Amino acid sequence: MIEATGITKSFGNFRVLKGINLRIEKGEIISIVGASGAGKTTLLQILGTLSRPDSGKVVMNNIEISHLNERQLAKFRNQNIGFVFQFHHLLPEFTALENVCIPGLIAHKPRSEVEHRAHELLGFLNLNDRSQHKPKELSGGENQRVAIARALINNPGVVLADEPTGNLDSANTQEFFSLLLSLRERFNQTFVIVTHNTELANVSDKIFVMCDGNIINEVNSIKNVITTQPKEYLNNNSVNIS
Secondary structure, three states: OEEEEEEEEEEOOEEEEEEEEEEEOOOOEEEEEEOOOOOHHHHHHHHOOOOOOOEEEEEEOOEEHHHOOHHHHHHHHHHHEEEEEOOOOOOOOOOHHHHHHHHHHHOOOOHHHHHHHHHHHHHHOOOHHHOOOOHHHOOHHHHHHHHHHHHHOOOOOEEEEEOOOOOOOHHHHHHHHHHHHHHHHHHOOEEEEEOOOHHHHHHOOEEEEEEOOEEEEEEOOHHHOOOOOOHHHHHHOOOOOO
């Protein structure tokens, strides 16, 4: 479903990504972990078409993204990729329902169809009774569920999440874990998640471990990260490798 080959990215003289290769299948929950500065968010932005690599290619749903111009890229992103961020990025002047509908309306889908889908998602996420509330009237966990509904409104092939539990308390974090598994079960949804949360990583099907711009390991549990990794990774990594 997603295949990245030879992805490099530099900012000035600083090489952030140094030749990333990865493959993600439909319906997988993937976590990307590593110390701050390892290149995780930059990689996620490239997978999400928000940034272009200096070299290499990303193929999603058999389409090589680098071949698309900016207009085509924006349309592809809207139709195929959902985004969930740590701080939600909901528009404060709109209700939960309106926030969820925005990507569908941008895609020029009929309003009635978009609102029906939004109500369906909010219902699945136990938010129908909060649909007319604005973000400031919702809890952190509720805002995150609204953001997830917004990410799913156009039935994207993949949802990309950058530290989605970083702003949640422990109860809402556990709820998010359960929600991921429910969405995969219900919609065969694919998730790619950048996280420092070891519990979230261990919910995943696969974990890509990054260090200094490279993927240095692929495991199915944080406890399986081998201790022969580069010394600088072990000294700075915030995940538990014991």
